[in-house]
Amino acid sequence: MRRRLKPGEYAEVRAFAAVAEACSFRRAAADLGLTPSTLSHAVRAFEDRIGQRLLNRTTRAVTLTEAGTKLLQDLRPALELLDDAVAAVGIPEDMPVGTVRLAAPRLAIQMLVGPAIRRLARDCPHVTLDVRTVEWPGDLTGGFDLGIQYGNDVAQDMVAVALTKPFTAAVVGSPGYFADHPPPLHPADLVRHRCIGCLSGPAGALYRWAFERDGETVVLDVGGTLVTDDADLMLDGAIGGIGLWHGIDQVVQPMIDDGRLLRVLTDWSPSFPGFHLYYAAGAPLSPAVRAVADALRSRG
Template identity: 45%
Template structure:
């Protein structure tokens, strides 16, 4: 009994995502075509692999066992194909990245035109997602995250400058509410809160003279997008905790002012990371070289 490898790969994608729609987007096909392929596979095997309802798709017990065996095998095949790229004179193929929105805007967007011009045989696919995902399980070649978020079995390469985070507010807001003298004073101020994709709220981090401090702030807004936070701060909605690079233009123009500068000394670094057991594709090496060159 034989099955087409593309059908098995399609099953693995649907089972991982638990969604025909998401798997279809990943594979560049329609959800209906993917559903048809999976039904054909189940008919040929004589085993139901997926439980389908109008709201969810989950692997059956047979599907879970098959996926557990398939994932390592498909990864080995992907590694074997990636190894062949090293024999090519120029990088080629598809390179899939999972990156947070901030990195997509400020690190990747400025180099996209240059990269595609320099490597026309590479198709670069970027998925912006602030949720920390399993890049291997989700079919990505690499991801970008801050260093403290990375799993230990990943090879991490620093990209971009270290990012300092600052507390900013509109001058009018400061004139009306006053200046916090120390981080704990923020608890009495209107702050623009940050919510992670997991649903938890970010506690603002500070450091001075080796003393680290976190403050759980509160306020009228809970947001998950830096651009919206910046706009809200500019409009006087409250204090915001943003990367200095993101707020630099508004600070230089006097539209925002910084507070607690002596407590905003720590920096964070973005890393591009990929599985340590995989050989780096030439296209990924080319992208890293371009990012580090900037």
């Protein structure tokens, strides 16, 4: 027979989850308004009661055991439901309430999530958006409700909805760089230029620069003095004259407008799918998840 928690044991479960999330008795105690010794006693009592060590404790760190890691993963959804139920008391029935977990690349967070949070704060104050930076989400494992990815290539059991228009590639460099290097007129000219390498995709492979014009396609391996997977570093490098960057028009246009960057090979720039929101097909979205999806799609 499955053992049920007694009423007094829920506090011990909360104590364990707080310490596990914070990886610190002191920080968790401050969050809960308790003393570290009280919290330590509660967690120890919980471990004794279930007969499993859940936390490894040293004077310098608190880490989860294998059993503790599994228990925390199993507890998170249940604790979030409890929090949502308590938070919903006194809230009108038609008002979305709850925590929504979203996985998204950093660029999507910068472009889309910031404005969506402001809309949610205004229109859905009882919805909490838990956002995690995941460059290539791929699926919704890990307890996520929604994900954002480049393009609409998703599994059969997923639904993908466009959030942006297609992106257009943009090769840019600084005026200072072009003062010392003649602008390329054809993609083949890039072999004589310093180019900023981008590590891309789930495997972190070096991105090959692709160009198209009048049915002709050119794909190049480029080289330079910087290779990174950090888009901000690539952009800073281009502005600082380190080399040319193969970026996205929506990202670089403000710097082109203010003169910090110059665009080249414009007539060779291909387009590719923009950001898409995706979620599990079949079951209807909860009001809170629907509210977040609507906020991400809104342009108002």
